[in-house]
Each structure stands twice: as structure tokens, then as C-alpha cells.
Amino acid sequence: MRIEELDTPVAVVDLDRLSANIERLQAYLDKHGIDNRPHIKTHRIPAIAHMQMQAGAVGITCQTLSEAEVMCSAGISDIFLPYNLLSQTKLRRLMLLSRRARISVTADSAHTVEGYARAAAQEGTTLPVLIEMDGGYERCGVTTTAEVRALARQIDSAANLHFGGLMVYPCNPEANAFMTDSKMLLAQDGLAAERVSGGSSFVMWQAHEFTEFTEYRAGMYVYGDRNLVDAGAMTLDQCSYFVLATVVSRPTDDRVVLDSGSKSLAADSARKSSGHGLIIEYPEAELFKLSEEHAHVDVSRCTRKPEIGERVTVLANHCCVSNNLFSRLVGHRNGEVELEWPILAKGW
Amino acid sequence: MRIEELDTPVAVVDLDRLSANIERLQAYLDKHGIDNRPHIKTHRIPAIAHMQMQAGAVGITCQTLSEAEVMCSAGISDIFLPYNLLSQTKLRRLMLLSRRARISVTADSAHTVEGYARAAAQEGTTLPVLIEMDGGYERCGVTTTAEVRALARQIDSAANLHFGGLMVYPCNPEANAFMTDSKMLLAQDGLAAERVSGGSSFVMWQAHEFTEFTEYRAGMYVYGDRNLVDAGAMTLDQCSYFVLATVVSRPTDDRVVLDSGSKSLAADSARKSSGHGLIIEYPEAELFKLSEEHAHVDVSRCTRKPEIGERVTVLANHCCVSNNLFSRLVGHRNGEVELEWPILAKGW
Numbered sequence: 001m002r003i004e005e006l007d008t009p010v011a012v013v014d015l016d017r018l019s020a021n022i023e024r025l026q027a028y029l030d031k032h033g034i035d036n037r038p039h040i041k042t043h044r045i046p047a048i049a050h051m052q053m054q055a056g057a058v059g060i061t062c063q064t065l066s067e068a069e070v071m072c073s074a075g076i077s078d079i080f081l082p083y084n085l086l087s088q089t090k091l092r093r094l095m096l097l098s099r100r101a102r103i104s105v106t107a108d109s110a111h112t113v114e115g116y117a118r119a120a121a122q123e124g125t126t127l128p129v130l131i132e133m134d135g136g137y138e139r140c141g142v143t144t145t146a147e148v149r150a151l152a153r154q155i156d157s158a159a160n161l162h163f164g165g166l167m168v169y170p171c172n173p174e175a176n177a178f179m180t181d182s183k184m185l186l187a188q189d190g191l192a193a194e195r196v197s198g199g200s201s202f203v204m205w206q207a208h209e210f211t212e213f214t215e216y217r218a219g220m221y222v223y224g225d226r227n228l229v230d231a232g233a234m235t236l237d238q239c240s241y242f243v244l245a246t247v248v249s250r251p252t253d254d255r256v257v258l259d260s261g262s263k264s265l266a267a268d269s270a271r272k273s274s275g276h277g278l279i280i281e282y283p284e285a286e287l288f289k290l291s292e293e294h295a296h297v298d299v300s301r302c303t304r305k306p307e308i309g310e311r312v313t314v315l316a317n318h319c320c321v322s323n324n325l326f327s328r329l330v331g332h333r334n335g336e337v338e339l340e341w342p343i344l345a346k347g348w
Numbered sequence: 349m350r351i352e353e354l355d356t357p358v359a360v361v362d363l364d365r366l367s368a369n370i371e372r373l374q375a376y377l378d379k380h381g382i383d384n385r386p387h388i389k390t391h392r393i394p395a396i397a398h399m400q401m402q403a404g405a406v407g408i409t410c411q412t413l414s415e416a417e418v419m420c421s422a423g424i425s426d427i428f429l430p431y432n433l434l435s436q437t438k439l440r441r442l443m444l445l446s447r448r449a450r451i452s453v454t455a456d457s458a459h460t461v462e463g464y465a466r467a468a469a470q471e472g473t474t475l476p477v478l479i480e481m482d483g484g485y486e487r488c489g490v491t492t493t494a495e496v497r498a499l500a501r502q503i504d505s506a507a508n509l510h511f512g513g514l515m516v517y518p519c520n521p522e523a524n525a526f527m528t529d530s531k532m533l534l535a536q537d538g539l540a541a542e543r544v545s546g547g548s549s550f551v552m553w554q555a556h557e558f559t560e561f562t563e564y565r566a567g568m569y570v571y572g573d574r575n576l577v578d579a580g581a582m583t584l585d586q587c588s589y590f591v592l593a594t595v596v597s598r599p600t601d602d603r604v605v606l607d608s609g610s611k612s613l614a615a616d617s618a619r620k621s622s623g624h625g626l627i628i629e630y631p632e633a634e635l636f637k638l639s640e641e642h643a644h645v646d647v648s649r650c651t652r653k654p655e656i657g658e659r660v661t662v663l664a665n666h667c668c669v670s671n672n673l674f675s676r677l678v679g680h681r682n683g684e685v686e687l688e689w690p691i692l693a694k695g696w
Contacts, residue, residue, distance in 0.1 A: 007437045009696055041640060063641045083641065084596040086657050089355045108597050111656040132597075139644060140597040140605050248432040249456050249480075249488040257488050259696075263672055267616045292389060292668060293411045293431065293696075296487060308459040309434050320640060324611055325672070327695060347675060348357060348607075348641075 001337040003330065004311065008246040009264040011326040015333050017240035018222055019051065024238075025204060025221050026055040032208035037061050037080055039199065039219030042320045044345035045329060046074030048222060059102070061199070061217045062345070065093050068103070070345035078102045080197070082132065082167050082217070084112040084140065091119035098125050104195075106167050108132040108141050113154045113161070120160035128164035129155045130195060133178060135171035148182040152191050165195035169217070170202065171210060179212040202231050225319035230272040236315070242280070243314045243322060245295065247306045254300040260314055262290040266321035273317075280313040282306060287314075349685040351678065352659065356594040357612040359674040363681050365588035366570055367399065372586075373552060373569050374403040380556035385409050385428055387547065387567030390668045392693035393677060394422030396570060407450070409547070409565045410693070413441050416451070418693035426450045428545070430480065430515050430565070432460040432488070439467035442475075452476040452543075454515050456489050461502050461509070468508035476512035477503045478543060481527065484520035496530040500539050513543030517565070518550065519558060527560040550579050573667035578620040584663070590628070591662045591670060593643065595654045602648035608662055610638040614669035621665075628661040630654060635662075 003012050029036045038052045039061040049060050049071055059078025062068040068079045079101050085094055097103050107113045107129055120127040131151045134141035142148055148166070155163045166182060168175055183193050198210055199217035207216045220228055224239030245260035265277050267290055276287040276295060284301040295314070299305050306312060316322035323329065323343065331339040351360050377384045386400045387409040397408050397419055407426025410416040416427045427449050433442055445451050455461045455477055468475040479499045482489035490496055496514070503511045514530060516523055531541050546558055547565035555564045568576055572587030593608035613625050615638055624635040624643060632649040643662070647653050654660060664670035671677065671691065679687040 007435055007696070084656075086594060086596060087355055108599065109656050112596075134599060138599070138603065139639060140642065141599060143599055246434060248434060248460075251456065251482060251486070251489060251491055255486065262614075262616065262669055264696075266610075267614065267669070268610065269615075291487060292672075294488065308432075308457050321610055321615070324640075348355070348612075 003244060003332050003335050003337060006244060006330060006337070008244050008311065009260040010244050010330060011323060012242055012244055012330045012332055013223065014240040015331045015338060017238060018048070021222050021224065021238060021240060022051055022055045025218060026057070028205065029207065029216055030056060034207055034213055035215035037197065037215050037217050038222070039063070039217045040067060040071060040345060042219035043222055043323060044343045045341045046071060046076070046344060047341055049074070049076050058215065064348045065090055065097070066347040067345040068097055069093070072097055072101045076101065080104045080217070082106045082130070082169065082197070084108060086112060086115055091115055095119050095123040095125065098123065098127065104128040104130060104164050106130045106132040107151065107155070110151065110154055113151060113158065117158035117161050124160070126160055126162050128162045130164040130167040130197060131155070133166055133168050133175070133182065135168035135175045137170055137172065139169065141168065145178070145182045145185050149185050149189065152186050153189060156191055163191055165193040165197065165214070167197040168199070170200035171198050173209070176210050176212055183212065201228055202233055204233060220319055223319040223323070226273060226278050226315050226317045227271045229315070230270065239315055241316070241319045241323065243316060245312050245314050247308050247310045247312065248294070250305070250308050253305060254298060256297045256299050256306050258295040258297060258312065258314070259293060260295050261293040263292045264322065264325055265290060265295065265314065265316050266318060266325060268318040268321055270317040277317055278315040280315060282312065351592060351680050351683050351685060354592060354678060354685070356592050356659065357608040358592050358678060359671060360590055360592055360678045360680055361571065362588040363679045363686060365586060366396070369570050369572065369586060369588060370399055370403050373566060374405070376553065377555065377564055378404060382555055382561055383563035385545065385563050385565050386570070387411070387565045388415060388419060388693060390567035391570055391671060392691045393689045394419060394424070394692060395689055397422070397424050406563065412696045413438055413445070414695040415693040416445055417441070420445055420449045422692075424449065428452045428565070430454045430478070430517065430545070432456060434460060434463055439463055443467050443471040443473065446471065446473055446475065452478060452512050454478045454480040455499065455503070456480040458499065458502055461499060461506065465506035465509050472508070474508055474510050476510045478512040478515040478545060479503070481514055481516050481523070481530065483516035483518050483523045485518055487517065489516065493526070493530045493533050497533050497537065500534050501537060504539055511539055513541040513545065513562070515545040516547070518548035519546050521557070524558050524560060531560065549576055550581055552581060568667055571667040571671070574621060574626050574663050574665045575619045577663070578618065587663055589664070589667045589671065591664060593660050593662050595656050595658045595660065596642070598653070598656050601653060602646060604645045604647050604654050606643040606645060606660065606662070607641060608643050609641040611640045612670065612673055613638060613643065613662065613664050614666060614673060616666040616669050618665040625665055626663040628663060630660065
């Protein structure tokens, strides 16, 4: 069966490109002696996680407990959860997971550390906790070395916690000094940051320039998307994940409508380009608006205009959120369908 | 069990408000003699569709075949699909559906009509086809009365199609004249538009001002969201759908992070307000950025700042796309959990 025979909208992955992307990052990180701990929030598919492990990853990263539970049940035995887990229910689930896999977590507050300490004591286990630091993008993470020191002391003094190191996401060059300074301060307390974990596919080829990183968490590199191409982190012909769509309407000569809307491409803006995705066959076209089941496309700059019924290949702005909208992913080689993967690791 | 005990992020619906919203629009449309054909793309839950039918709806509207298949299997017997359905697979599924429910569809091109004509002839059934007209928003739909006439003639002349009327979405006041002019032109051919179907919750209370409408398709009115409140179509205390979230980080005094990101609230922009949703307990707070599992919130204007671990109630910008990201919806009355609905009608 050819991918041209699949009904649209449908998410497809080029299996050769997928493998090449997995190998390419692994080789780069190996070369620089950085552990690879890929983030599976992009694909959510156990089979792809196993491909990453077989290529040499030391473990995986999951953003939610539900993702981790699915991956653990699929046989992945080393899982990092870089997320402040707070509720009693979540802490209980975390402890159940820790019976079946090597689990590590992060915290950026005393509140979070206290919860981990109580849960681990009750379970009678030792939980490695990394400290999340602000990488310069005003997301989660502590913002001063004093806070790093205080949290590290709190973790180290908890009977059932183990100080596991430092973590940032994403990370600008200035954050390297923050990590270096923090490590020096921690050394005064006799504490070593055995893991310093960085992330983001946008700057993955610069990971070695962050001299403190001992491990790296990239997610999108397996698929690629318009934002990564715009950022120069991947080329268009390295991208493996696309949404196949059909032209369902052509209200005017200069405007066509695809059946891939915000419920398949997601409404996330592009970081540099305008529009909601790139049509491979019509690079001059602009997806100027998404409604839920329609992409509205300006084709005025296209020499040949797409016809009603014609199929096109769309590169999403952000692959993680598009992939999240599908329940299945079709794998192919050169357009020949080889498999269909259920996208299993969903929810919280 | 109280909704305060549910783990976050979680989507909840106030069942009293939901019922009131369903009754309110039904009463308004009844008063004006307009058939109610609610769009289920918002909720995707058969039980809510049955509530709408019991309140007096003549049928429902689905945006995808998969939604229609689920609703049909759940006992809804009159379904309108205002979408150009093109592929052989989709046309075959449409014909199978037409054996089990009263189905009507739309077309805005000769290509689409030809497909319906072939499929209906092969099935030996008669398929009602409405013509989609541009309501003034440059989405799908023909843009001239001449095109309406040509499509109506094509539909009428196909042995197994029935000209079912006109359809617009959304619709500005000028489009009323387009519908009137089209009807007059069709009358010259002896064709009557038995249904003139309008839609959108944004202008639902103005439906009677569109003198041509015989039926109305609103979806979001059951839930409400920030866009509808901003537009004045619903009040905040009529909104029934919320995402419950937890403060998982407070990196600085003026910035907190919630566990509801673009994978639960969706990244759709607000039409008027800034930010990615409204926190009911902290209306001065601004959700200035969403990452996948985090909402980044500026709380500098809040007198009291939310604490780590505190739970908040978020009104999404666009309820349809948020609801689509969940697999379950928890129904409650005054915070007391009464049921949990699986969100079944997904996909294409």
C-alpha cells in the first residue's frame, strides 16, 4: 500500500529518515561524550523509544507520569521526569513506577522536594532529584546560585532523596556560567552534580559548547518540523514527520482549503516564518489561517494552483503538538506503507 | 468526591450550567422558529448530543465522518456533515452511514457534487446536498450567485442527489443578501432552498436577524470560553467548561507556572484579550506563554500571589480545541463529581 492511498488528514513518518535522525544525534553526542536521554514527548511511541535506546541512549525523558507509565510498561527501564510532581496521587504513581524502573525527577522549590522526600520515605526507596535551573528563558527553574545551594542541601539532607545534579530547559549560552558557578558552590558543601542535563532540539548541535552538560534531552530531532528547519537545526530533507492533506475546496483562484486544520496541525505559531506550516509541493503557498478542520491557503504566488482533490504534504510548525493530535502514525519507506504505530503515551 | 480532589490538568463541566446553556439557545431558536442543529465538534460526547436532542434539536452537525460514525452508533439519527467529502473511502463510509441515519452533506464545487452523485447512485439512495456559500470570512464556500445556481442545477440534475438548500459558516450581515439573491435566482429554476443553515456561537443571539436562516448550528454555546465571553455572546458565569490546573512552580515573585500547557489548553490565540486563558481566581494574571505542559503566568498585577501547590480554574480561549485534547470530561454540580464522560467522537 502506498501513502497516497491513505485517507487524509493522516500523520506519516519516513522510517529511513527517522532512523538516520536517531543515529545522527547519537553519533554527535557520543563523539562529545555526552549521554543521550531523548525526550519522548515528541513521538509518544514505545517503538521509537526502543529505537533510541538501541542506538545508544542511556534512558529516556518523559514530561508526564502517564507518558512514563506507558514507556515503563513497554519495557523502558530508565526514565527521567523533569517536572515538579506535587499531588499525593502523582507522588504515589511515581513511587509505583520507581518499583519497576530507574526513575529520576526534578524540583525547583522546597515544596516539591518535601513531597518527594515524604513519598520516598513512605516507599522506603531512594529517589534521585535534580535541581531545575532557569536556562535564561523565564520558564521553570530557580534563578540564583543561592537557591540551587539551598535546594541541594535540602535534597541531600532528606534520608530518602539523592542529589542527582542539575537540569535546564531550554538553555542560552549565559546559563553555562550559572551552572559552573552553581557546581562550584555545591562543591563547597561536598556535593557533586553527577548529572548536568540540557535539552532542546533547537541547539542540539551546540550541546558540546555547554561545557557542563553530561547528558542531553532532545525530542523533536526524530521528526523535524518547520521551526527546526527555520532555525537551521535540521534540513528539510531530514524531516521525517508530515501531515498528508487533501485540497477540499478552492473558493477562488488564489485561495484553496485543505482538510488539515488546527485539530491536526495545531495552531502553534511558527517562530520565524509566517503561516501554519509548509506545503512541500507548493512552497510559495501560505497557510494563512487554520480553523479546526480546515487550513486556509493563499496560493496567489504559486505558478500552478492546486486542484480540488489534489493531495499535498504539510510540514507542521511544531511536530510535538501535531503528533499529539493523532492516535496513529503511519510509517513508510519511499512512500510504501510498512507499519502503523498507535501513539500510546498520552495524558497526564 | 469533590473536583478539588481530581488530579490536574483535568477538564471539568458544570452540569447545571451545561443544561441551562442547552435550554437557553433552544428556547431562543424556538421563539424565532429556527431549527436547532447543534454542532458536536465542541464536546464530541454522545450524552451531551442526546441532551441537545431531548431539548428539541432537529438533529446534529458533525465536522468529520468519524464524529458522525460515533454519534450514529450512539443513537443519533439525523446528522448534517457540512464538509466537502471527496475520497472514495470517505464516500463509501458516508454511504454506509446513510443506511443507518438521515444524512445530509454540503458541497462548494462541481468536483464534490460529482463524487456524491456517483456514490449515491452506486448505493441506490438519495442524498440531500446543501450548497456551501462564503459567509464573508473567506473560508469555504462559493462566492457568487452564479456559482450557487450552477451547483444547484448540477445537484438537481443528478438522479440520486436532492438539492437540500444553502449553508454558511460563519456569516456576516452582508451574507444575508447573498442568500436572498441566491434563493431568488434558484426560484427561477424552480428550485427551493428548503434549508438555509447558519452557524457560529459568536452571533447566535443574532440568528433571527438573518432572515433567511431556517436552521442554526452552534457548538461552543454548551461550554462557553474566553472568546465567547469577550464577544459578549456568553457571560463568565454561564461558562460550564474549565481546565483545573495546579501551580507547579514559582520561579520569581511575579511569575508562576501551571501544569496546563498547550497540550491541555491549546495554543489558539484569544480574539480580543491577550494571553492564553483566564484564571478565574486571579483575573489580573496573564498566561503570557504556553509550553506543552506548562502555562507561564505573569502575576505581577495580582495583590495576592498564587502559591506552589495551589489549584486554579482556567477558562480556555477556545473550548473546542481544548476539549479535543482530553480523553475524559468530568461532570460536576457545585463541585461535587457526578460523572465522567469519555470524549468519544474523535478523528476523521
